[in-house]
Amino acid sequence: MRAFDVLGDPVRRRILELLAEGERTSGAVTEVITAEFGISQPAVSQHLRVLRDTGFATVRAEGTRRLYAVDAAPLREVDAWLDRFRTR
Numbered sequence: 780m781r782a783f784d785v786l787g788d789p790v791r792r793r794i795l796e797l798l799a800e801g802e803r804t805s806g807a808v809t810e811v812i813t814a815e816f817g818i819s820q821p822a823v824s825q826h827l828r829v830l831r832d833t834g835f836a837t838v839r840a841e842g843t844r845r846l847y848a849v850d851a852a853p854l855r856e857v858d859a860w861l862d863r864f865r866t867r
Contacts, residue, residue, distance in 0.1 A: 780838045782857045785833050790816055790826050798836060798849040 782839045785791055790812060797811060799804055809823040825848060830836035838845050 781833060782835075782853055785829060785853075786857070788826070790818065790823075791830055791835075794826055794830060794847075795835065795849060796824075797841055798847055802846045802848045805847060808847060 786795075793815065794808055794812060797808055805824065805827060808827065809820050812818065812823045812826070813820065826836075827836065831838055831847075834850055837848050837850045839847075839848075
């Protein structure tokens with residue numbers, strides 16, 4: 780399941796945690812992630828792209844800013860897959 784590849788990365792999990800609090804600009808996400816993980820802005824952009832390309836995050840333009848948000852659909856799919864193990 781590709782979702783676990785996405786969620787297996789601590790940087791992407793942290794980005795999702797930030798986005799779960801509400802929409803954030805790419806700059807705001809980058810500021811937190813670079814401070815916490817010590818990675819470059821291009822590396823953060825790459826993680827945001829993975830989240831967007833796999834459907835875990837959405838992005839919309841607002842003027843010159845790009846606002847990211849969580850898309851819960853893939854997370855619900857992961858939860859549904861995991862649910863079969865909770866009943867045992």
